[in-house]
Amino acid sequence: MSKEIWWASESFWRKNAIWITAGSFLVLIFLTFDTVSQITAGGKRVPGYSVINHRITYEFDESRNMQVPVIGVEEPLFGQKLTEEEAQALVTRGKLTTQAKNCMNCHTLLGNGAYYAPDLTKSWLDQSWGSKDIREQEMVDFLMNPQDRLHNGLGRRMPNLNITEEEARATIAFLKWMSSIDTNGFPANFVSIDQEN
Amino acid sequence: MIEPVALKDFFLTFFSAAMVIMTGGLYALLFAWGRIKSRPGFMQLAYLSYLGLFVSVMTLAYTANLFNTGFWTVIVVLMLIGYLLAPHAIWHLCVGTHQDELADEAASVKAFSTVVKSRGV
Amino acid sequence: MAVIGKLDSSNLNGGQKLGLKYFSVAVVLFGAQVLFGLLAGLQFLYPDLLFGVLDFSVNRMVHINAMVVWLLFGFIGSSYWLLEDESGVPVVGLKLGNLGFWILTLAVVVVVLVYLLIQIGDGTHTSIWLINEGREYIEAPRWADIGIVVCVLVFFYNVAATFTKGRFTGVGGVLVLDLVALAGIYLAGMWFTPNISMDQHWWWWVIHLWVEATWEVLVGCLMAYGLMKTLGVRRKIVETWLYIEVALMFGSGILGLGHHYFWIGTPEYWFAIGGFFSALEPVPLVAMVVHAVFDAGHHKLKSTNHPALAWIIAQAFGNFFGAGVWGFMHTLPQINLYTHGTQWTASHGHFAFFGAYVTMVIAFFYIAVQKWRGNVYMSGNIAGGAWKWKWALALLHIGMLAMTMALLISGYEQSHIERAIGGSDWVAYFTAQAHPWFVQGMKWRQIGGWIFAAGFVLLVWDLLTIGKRETRPAQALVQID
Numbered sequence: 086m087s088k089e090i091w092w093a094s095e096s097f098w099r100k101n102a103i104w105i106t107a108g109s110f111l112v113l114i115f116l117t118f119d120t121v122s123q124i125t126a127g128g129k130r131v132p133g134y135s136v137i138n139h140r141i142t143y144e145f146d147e148s149r150n151m152q153v154p155v156i157g158v159e160e161p162l163f164g165q166k167l168t169e170e171e172a173q174a175l176v177t178r179g180k181l182t183t184q185a186k187n188c189m190n191c192h193t194l195l196g197n198g199a200y201y202a203p204d205l206t207k208s209w210l211d212q213s214w215g216s217k218d219i220r221e222q223e224m225v226d227f228l229m230n231p232q233d234r235l236h237n238g239l240g241r242r243m244p245n246l247n248i249t250e251e252e253a254r255a256t257i258a259f260l261k262w263m264s265s266i267d268t269n270g271f272p273a274n275f276v277s278i279d280q281e282n
Numbered sequence: 283m284i285e286p287v288a289l290k291d292f293f294l295t296f297f298s299a300a301m302v303i304m305t306g307g308l309y310a311l312l313f314a315w316g317r318i319k320s321r322p323g324f325m326q327l328a329y330l331s332y333l334g335l336f337v338s339v340m341t342l343a344y345t346a347n348l349f350n351t352g353f354w355t356v357i358v359v360l361m362l363i364g365y366l367l368a369p370h371a372i373w374h375l376c377v378g379t380h381q382d383e384l385a386d387e388a389a390s391v392k393a394f395s396t397v398v399k400s401r402g403v
Numbered sequence: 404m405a406v407i408g409k410l411d412s413s414n415l416n417g418g419q420k421l422g423l424k425y426f427s428v429a430v431v432l433f434g435a436q437v438l439f440g441l442l443a444g445l446q447f448l449y450p451d452l453l454f455g456v457l458d459f460s461v462n463r464m465v466h467i468n469a470m471v472v473w474l475l476f477g478f479i480g481s482s483y484w485l486l487e488d489e490s491g492v493p494v495v496g497l498k499l500g501n502l503g504f505w506i507l508t509l510a511v512v513v514v515v516l517v518y519l520l521i522q523i524g525d526g527t528h529t530s531i532w533l534i535n536e537g538r539e540y541i542e543a544p545r546w547a548d549i550g551i552v553v554c555v556l557v558f559f560y561n562v563a564a565t566f567t568k569g570r571f572t573g574v575g576g577v578l579v580l581d582l583v584a585l586a587g588i589y590l591a592g593m594w595f596t597p598n599i600s601m602d603q604h605w606w607w608w609v610i611h612l613w614v615e616a617t618w619e620v621l622v623g624c625l626m627a628y629g630l631m632k633t634l635g636v637r638r639k640i641v642e643t644w645l646y647i648e649v650a651l652m653f654g655s656g657i658l659g660l661g662h663h664y665f666w667i668g669t670p671e672y673w674f675a676i677g678g679f680f681s682a683l684e685p686v687p688l689v690a691m692v693v694h695a696v697f698d699a700g701h702h703k704l705k706s707t708n709h710p711a712l713a714w715i716i717a718q719a720f721g722n723f724f725g726a727g728v729w730g731f732m733h734t735l736p737q738i739n740l741y742t743h744g745t746q747w748t749a750s751h752g753h754f755a756f757f758g759a760y761v762t763m764v765i766a767f768f769y770i771a772v773q774k775w776r777g778n779v780y781m782s783g784n785i786a787g788g789a790w791k792w793k794w795a796l797a798l799l800h801i802g803m804l805a806m807t808m809a810l811l812i813s814g815y816e817q818s819h820i821e822r823a824i825g826g827s828d829w830v831a832y833f834t835a836q837a838h839p840w841f842v843q844g845m846k847w848r849q850i851g852g853w854i855f856a857a858g859f860v861l862l863v864w865d866l867l868t869i870g871k872r873e874t875r876p877a878q879a880l881v882q883i884d
Contacts, residue, residue: 093378095573095639098646102577105650109657116676124600124668131600131668149671150283177597182526184537184595190460195603195667196744198539201447201459203832204744213829232455237833240450244458252526263599269674271666272827273286273740284674287738289823295738296815303728306685310692318700346737353675361682365689372690376697379643383701 126173130267134172137162137258141210141265143277151270162258163221172262178252179259186246194263196271202243209257209264210277217279221257228253284354285347298341305335306365313369314376328369335365408871411777418486418494418565421501423775425480426768428508430863432473433761435515437852437859439465444852447845461522464535464542465515470756471540472511477764478621479558482578484771485628486562490569496561503557510550514543531595538602540610541592548593555586573642577649578624585617600668607663614756616656622718622763623648629715629766633706636698644694651687655680665736666743674736681734688727695719707878708773708781710792710869714766717796721758729754729807741822746844747814754807757799765862772866773877780875787872791865795858802855806848813844 091097127133132154140157161167167175183189189198192205213236214220227234229250231243248256287295309331316324339361348354377384412420443462446452453462486494494500517534524530531537532545543551559582566575592609596602627641661677706712729751733742742748769792773781783789817835825831835841 090378090381093375093381093643095643095646098643098650099573102646102649102653106653106657109653113657113660116672120604120664120669120673121601123670124598124604126598126601130670131598134597148283150285173597178526180597180599180602181528181531181595185524185526185530185535187460187464187523187535187537187542189537189539190464190542191458193744194599197603197606197667198744199460199463200744200746200749201443201463203829204827208829211828236829238837239833241836242450242454244455244460246523249525255526259597259599266600266668268666268668269671269736270286271740271743273822274826275828276826283671284736286740289819292738292741292815292819292823296732299732299735299738300728303685303688303723303731306689307692307723307727310689311696314693314696315700318697342735346735348737354678357678357682364682365685368686368689369693372693373697375647375690376694379640379647380697380701383637383640 132156132262132265133169134176134262135167135169136265137172137176137261138166141261143210143275149270152275153270154265154267156265162261163254172258175255175258176262178255179257182248182252182256183259186248191243195266195268201241204272205260205263206266206268206272207264207275207277209261210275212276212278214278220278224257224260225250225253228256283351285350287346291345294341295345298338298345301338302335302342302361302365305331305338309335309365310369310372314373317373332366336362339365407867409777410775412775414774414777416487416493417497418483418500419771419774421494421497421504422480422482422484423771424501424504425476425483426771428511429473429476429480429764430768430866432469432476432511434859434863436466436469436473437856439463439469441849441852441856444845444849448849457519458522461518465518467540468518468542469515474618474756474760474764476507477760477767478618478625480771481625481764481767482558482562482621484767485574485625486565489572489575489628490565492565492569494561495564495568496557499557500561503554506550507554510547510554514547517544518542528595538592538606541606545593548589552586552589552593555582555589559583559586572638573645574624574627577620577645581617581620581624585613585621588612588617603667604664604669607660607667611660611663612657615659616653618760619652619656620649622760623652625763625767626715626718629711629763629770632770633708633712633715647690648687651690655683655687659684662734662736662739665739678735681731684731684734685727688723691719692723705878706782708769709783709785709789710781710796710865711766711769711773713792713796714762714769717800718759718762718766721754721762723758725751725754725756725758725807729811741818742814745814745817745821746810746841747818750807750810750814753803753810757803768866769869772869776870776873778877779870779873780877781870781873782878785870785873786875787868787870791861792869795862795865798854798858798861800858802851802853802858805851805854807851809844809847809851811844813841813848816840816844 123129124131136156138159138161140160142155142157143152144155145151146153159166183194188194188205191199191202193200194205196204196206214223228248230245232245235242309328312324312328312331316322316328339358343349343354343358348358415423439462442453442457443459443466446459446462483494483500521534524534534544536542536544536548541548559579562575562582563579566572566579588608591605623645627645630636630641631638658676659680661673662681663677664673665677733739733747733751769781773779816838820838821827821831821835825834
């Protein structure tokens, strides 16, 4: 048996494996604290739920080299101004609806999910709703009865998911709130409804 | 800050990024093969692969606008140096971890090896 | 049973018998994955197919869930398979392990039936507790989450306690610690929040840290055992390399989580972290290549189990291309901005899951079947012919490659038309979906799917029949320990 080289020995690499794993994990936990504080609703990058009382637009930020959300003048959803608690309750109901209806296995949200139907990250701002005046009602009608509305040349349709009017409104609140999240410019080149540029 | 890839550079970006891994793998493969067979010819091919790797990393760096910022430039430099040295380091590790075995083979000591039927091993 | 021939469970120890049960369910679920994948793929071509009956969302959910669960069953089965061999003592809580198996299997059956028959619920907590959590990959309702954790804990107890009672090998040590992480990390995905950014932040802990960290290491353990079993590589070397691999894998993989934090609302510093650790990603691959060549140069490749060895080699290639090349092609944020959430991801996902995990579990199926037959000969010139396993391997690979390339072309087109030229809105999305490159891609993907399905059928046939006419004992393994 020849003498073992320390840097090629089993025990050296056992220790290495443990320390590298533990070290990486500690760094991850440290970063997680910071990230979680920034993405808490009402934090730096994710607005509080009452943002649904306001107009949401995007503008290009030179220093960050990307489009960033701008919270504009008051423009309450369905013309009804909500407190932060009421807004949170509504968005919560909407989020539960998106989960219970399994939206994510056709659509993507923030780019994650399935690729059979369009991304919903900025669906509130999508130009397909025509104009802002009819958007809210259009969205409610669509969500409640999507099965007969062919909106593309592919023949792909959204099935009827038995969404009630209350669930539809809550889902729209969730979608409006989601469109205000700072996603570092994702999706690229998006042009909002009624946007100037 | 990042500067997203321009549309005209999409193909080059995907291609060069794929080639980074492919040439990196090829470099490692030829390097190890050259060493194990003690054939200098393979070594030259290995370094030719590294040249390909170098070109791929630089292409990726240009198309993905990595030289625009200090941080991403550092990443490019680290990639160039790291990928060059990694097979060397791993090779030493292979020799180091296998040295008992190599010594046994050299002396063709049969005492260590026992032929065992795989049943019950 | 005449078709299958003689199988002999008396060749197996308790852990291995339990492992076989897990393998059997894994194969059935693998079949479900293929079936529902075919249906979902067909719906891209014929959108009216089963519309309102089994919608795309349902088929796709079963497709990806079946995959997660069958791989998990494969991993658990493989671990039970090697447990008594490695530790030198019988499984400590075999009855408990069997109970865990039946509970887990029953839970899976109920969950799938609910997916298929009830599908969706009201927008309430009750729905995500009982029907469907609606989060990609971890759709299982909350009650099933709890069941999964309990069963994984039973499994963990068995592994940890058996190694503690017998001998704690290096493989055993890594396996036990890895299972702690596996069970622990799952908890990060088990709570509700209305905040989608927070939701996806923790969701990635489960998806990434499972798939790109703990699963990789688990496969490393299986690979280590597989190499000792099929090639007779020395334990000391295998275990030293297992540690090296863990260091490289966790060193690059844990913070590699950053490449999923580019676009979900998380801070910009993740660009830098994700980019840096993506650049580190090739290092474990290079290590693997160099070491494989080194080994091949020093050992004559004499294996006791040709099919298993072939699948282990396939794992090395699959991991290199599927995870390495396909991942690195679009991982940097500068380009990921255009590929995130397109068929690019699907292309990478298909190839990487198959290359890194499916191959390894299939290798274990063959190791298991050899022993179940009474440790028969399974090297070259096997009686009854080797065409079935070779063709199954070929068809599964051709099918997978066809799907991967087709999805790649579709995704490439999407990144141009939908993302870069179009404004990533709905009109741009549907314009890209109607583009000939995309449509052709979906057709070829479907053809690849059929080829893959044929490979699967052949694989099952082969697993059931391989070695039934073989009377020679397994080739002697030169084990230098």
